[in-house]
Amino acid sequence: MRPQDSILSAGSVQGYVLLLIACGGALLLSIPSGARVAQLMDLQWHPSPILFHAAYVVFIALLGTFRGITAARWGRPRRRALLRAASHLLFAQVTVLPCLFFARALLPGKEYVLPLLVLYSSLAAGMHAMLAFRLELWGRARGVHTFMLQYALFGLILVVPWSLAFVPGAPAAVTLFSPIGVALRITQGPSATELLIAFAFVVLVLCWRLIGLRRIDRRPHAV
Amino acid sequence: MSTGRSLTLRTSLRRTLLPILLVTAVLTGHATPTIEAAFGFAGHVVPERYAPLQVRIGGVEDGTKAHLVVTQTLGNEWRDTSTVRQQLGLTITSDGRFETTVPLYEPLNPVSIGLISDDGTVLAETTELLRSTRRLEPFRLMYGSFPFPGDGVPVTAPTLPSDWWAYDAVRSLWIVEPPPQNAWDAIARWALSGGSVVLVAGSDYFRFDSPVLRTLLPISAPRLEPLGTDGLVLVGAPVPEAVTAVSRDDVPLLIRRPYGAGQMSVLTVDAGDLAPSEIEAIVEAVPDAARLSVAPVSEALLGDLPVAQPRHASALLIIGCSIASLLIVVFVGRRWRWAGVGCCVGLFTLLCVWSGFIVNHDTGIASVYRFYTSFHVSTSFGIDVVSLSFFSAEADPRVHPFDLATIPLQVTSTPVSPHPIYSFMPQPTATPWVYEHTAEPGRIVTSAAEIGQKTFASYGTSSPAAHLSIDSADGSIVLDVREDLPLADGWIVIDGRGTRLAAVSPGRQIVALDSADFVPLGALSSDATDSAALVLQHVAELFPLHSGIWFIGVSTSRDVPPPQPDEKVRHLDAYIVRGEVG
Numbered sequence A: 001m002r003p004q005d006s007i008l009s010a011g012s013v014q015g016y017v018l019l020l021i022a023c024g025g026a027l028l029l030s031i032p033s034g035a036r037v038a039q040l041m042d043l044q045w046h047p048s049p050i051l052f053h054a055a056y057v058v059f060i061a062l063l064g065t066f067r068g069i070t071a072a073r074w075g076r077p078r079r080r081a082l083l084r085a086a087s088h089l090l091f092a093q094v095t096v097l098p099c100l101f102f103a104r105a106l107l108p109g110k111e112y113v114l115p116l117l118v119l120y121s122s123l124a125a126g127m128h129a130m131l132a133f134r135l136e137l138w139g140r141a142r143g144v145h146t147f148m149l150q151y152a153l154f155g156l157i158l159v160v161p162w163s164l165a166f167v168p169g170a171p172a173a174v175t176l177f178s179p180i181g182v183a184l185r186i187t188q189g190p191s192a193t194e195l196l197i198a199f200a201f202v203v204l205v206l207c208w209r210l211i212g213l214r215r216i217d218r219r220p221h222a223v
Numbered sequence B: 001m002s003t004g005r006s007l008t009l010r011t012s013l014r015r016t017l018l019p020i021l022l023v024t025a026v027l028t029g030h031a032t033p034t035i036e037a038a039f040g041f042a043g044h045v046v047p048e049r050y051a052p053l054q055v056r057i058g059g060v061e062d063g064t065k066a067h068l069v070v071t072q073t074l075g076n077e078w079r080d081t082s083t084v085r086q087q088l089g090l091t092i093t094s095d096g097r098f099e100t101t102v103p104l105y106e107p108l109n110p111v112s113i114g115l116i117s118d119d120g121t122v123l124a125e126t127t128e129l130l131r132s133t134r135r136l137e138p139f140r141l142m143y144g145s146f147p148f149p150g151d152g153v154p155v156t157a158p159t160l161p162s163d164w165w166a167y168d169a170v171r172s173l174w175i176v177e178p179p180p181q182n183a184w185d186a187i188a189r190w191a192l193s194g195g196s197v198v199l200v201a202g203s204d205y206f207r208f209d210s211p212v213l214r215t216l217l218p219i220s221a222p223r224l225e226p227l228g229t230d231g232l233v234l235v236g237a238p239v240p241e242a243v244t245a246v247s248r249d250d251v252p253l254l255i256r257r258p259y260g261a262g263q264m265s266v267l268t269v270d271a272g273d274l275a276p277s278e279i280e281a282i283v284e285a286v287p288d289a290a291r292l293s294v295a296p297v298s299e300a301l302l303g304d305l306p307v308a309q310p311r312h313a314s315a316l317l318i319i320g321c322s323i324a325s326l327l328i329v330v331f332v333g334r335r336w337r338w339a340g341v342g343c344c345v346g347l348f349t350l351l352c353v354w355s356g357f358i359v360n361h362d363t364g365i366a367s368v369y370r371f372y373t374s375f376h377v378s379t380s381f382g383i384d385v386v387s388l389s390f391f392s393a394e395a396d397p398r399v400h401p402f403d404l405a406t407i408p409l410q411v412t413s414t415p416v417s418p419h420p421i422y423s424f425m426p427q428p429t430a431t432p433w434v435y436e437h438t439a440e441p442g443r444i445v446t447s448a449a450e451i452g453q454k455t456f457a458s459y460g461t462s463s464p465a466a467h468l469s470i471d472s473a474d475g476s477i478v479l480d481v482r483e484d485l486p487l488a489d490g491w492i493v494i495d496g497r498g499t500r501l502a503a504v505s506p507g508r509q510i511v512a513l514d515s516a517d518f519v520p521l522g523a524l525s526s527d528a529t530d531s532a533a534l535v536l537q538h539v540a541e542l543f544p545l546h547s548g549i550w551f552i553g554v555s556t557s558r559d560v561p562p563p564q565p566d567e568k569v570r571h572l573d574a575y576i577v578r579g580e581v582g
Helices: A010-030 A037-042 A051-073 A078-106 A113-142 A147-166 A172-177 A179-188 A192-218 B002-028 B164-169 B181-192 B202-208 B211-216 B276-285 B295-303 B312-335 B337-361 B521-527 B530-542
Strands: B034-039 B049-058 B065-074 B082-091 B097-104 B111-117 B122-128 B139-143 B152-155 B170-175 B196-200 B219-227 B231-238 B243-248 B251-259 B262-267 B368-378 B382-392 B398-401 B409-411 B437-440 B443-446 B452-462 B466-470 B477-481 B487-494 B497-500 B507-511 B549-555 B558-560 B567-578
Touching: A010 A051, A010 A078, A010 B312, A037 B295, A037 B382, A051 A078, A051 A113, A051 A147, A051 A179, A078 A113, A078 B312, A078 B337, A113 A147, A113 A179, A113 A192, A147 A172, A147 A179, A172 A179, A172 A192, A179 A192, B034 B111, B034 B122, B049 B111, B049 B164, B065 B097, B082 B097, B164 B170, B164 B181, B164 B452, B170 B181, B181 B196, B181 B211, B181 B251, B181 B262, B196 B202, B202 B219, B202 B231, B231 B251, B243 B276, B251 B276, B295 B368, B295 B382, B295 B452, B295 B530, B295 B567, B312 B337, B382 B398, B466 B549, B466 B567, B487 B521, B487 B530, B497 B521, B521 B530, B530 B549, B530 B567
Parallel strands: B082 B437, B139 B152, B139 B170, B170 B196, B196 B262, B368 B567
Antiparallel strands: B034 B049, B049 B097, B065 B082, B065 B111, B111 B122, B219 B231, B243 B251, B251 B262, B368 B382, B382 B452, B398 B443, B409 B452, B437 B443, B466 B477, B477 B507, B487 B497, B487 B549, B549 B567, B558 B567
């Protein structure tokens, strides 16, 4: 029997396989069907090549949330638990790398997308893992079930800032607080300022939570 | 006393200050830039066709560089609206006159014409209301007066355009007065492209005579002969394709010949000598102009382009191998930790490299497919017609370059049935298909609009690419190819029967042909490539290949390096040369 926090535990492997299937499905959907342009014209639905990139960031962030929740249940010291969760996410990234390399064909001439997206998605997954971890600890300390709250928070971060892009007059930079918004900007060619805002946001949330975590660890009555 | 002193003071002030103010005003003052614009022929325009635009600019220094921007708003608030802009750079001349040709799509709304400086400042602006002079169908244009049974639009010498495609909205051009010599060039090229020109010459013919006109005329060696007691008639040897369209007894009144894709007719007697019934018969006998459209060819060839994308099977293989590798890593890693790590590194590195190889081998996905079809038509003159059909799988703004430095026009090759919501509208319109774009000489910038296929056309003038002649005495054919044409297929067609040429090289060549090799037009395309066969079929529909001698050459359809990596661009050129009988 593998320990629960092992990278190769049954639950973890299930997560990786699901991630691969989900990303693979998005990759297949991103490739248009049809051998001739006339067939493309007849299609009612034209999948965008950036569908894969948005889906990849969403799924890796979702995996981060899963890992954050489970890490809180491992019963290890917080920092160690988080490090283990981070190693799970890194392994997940390794498993989807072949798909990411293949997805270069979806955005020809945009070689910068792959490293930027991998870096950003790793940070975003870490951020979601951290938030889920903290929320789970908070719920356990108070005996509250946080299952719905976890996914509500995940959805909130993912969808709300991005959907503001469709509100007339809303500042465009707001979308950079959503991993979907950032993934789309990266595929479209972001400016240096946009990249700075996007990365600074996830790093700040990560640091803020990490510092908060350290403070809790120092308290003698910390759970 | 004080009143008298103040009066003197006021008078002296007026005497000194007024001249100073006047001089200052003259020295420092700037005239306000003004712009006046005139579209079409006396304002007569047809939707979705080109129209000449004459602009007069005032109050701007000579040599100033600026941009002329024509903005058309299509539709209204209730329906979808789209804005089409045409802009072109110009240098202001001393007389402030500027002439160009722009496409007009739906002149129901006022058309705005602005003069914009290089830094984007609006120097002058005006609007043109064309609603009352807008026509739904091409119209007859008259240079000089002719007693038409219908309504013709008069045109004067200063408004005769110099671009042949400016006659796009014209059904037939009636030349009753001798036009300026420089107008003949555009008229001849328009006739070559499918225009219909009628020379109302009669006994006045020698006032019209010019070298250009001689090449168009359906008779050679024209001369005047008496007609009845006091009249004169224009006679001459009819050229081989000429036909008498209207006659009085044995005297031909209207002689017509095909010229390129168009028609040239000549009236042999004075208009005043014609009976009303003869005028009606002549007007009926004059064929309508037809726009030379390459859109069906470029759209068909675009549709036939192979899609550039990675294969689904390759993606499935990568996904499957990734899952299999993961399971192998799990299997090994659970037993031997470090072996698992090595297995993970090795397997996934291999997969990444393989994935990279597949992607490098397969073409990257293309979001935009463009097909340019160019028809280069030559007789003694040359015209170019370029059609760009593109399919965009993404609603992103794009720049589509054009080889010709003229403003492109969006065209539709097939009639678009109106959406049911527009069906009860009193004004027929085709604007729902017009794309929001900015057209400039040599390029179009499309906005982020719907996904789909669009076609634009552009017209231009060129020198003849080749010259073809046949000696009527010995039947020898001389083909003089003036430049290195990238031809894949070439045919000689004589009176509707043609033969394939083995090779066409640049320079003058005597083509030795066996009459047994000539086959009907329909059989010509059997040994041609698909694209060449399609071009040949379209050329046969546009040009009167059943009479005269023709050379048709088609290049290979070739990929050109796209401006963006996610674009696929292909070109095809066709050369149509009408030969002369020596």
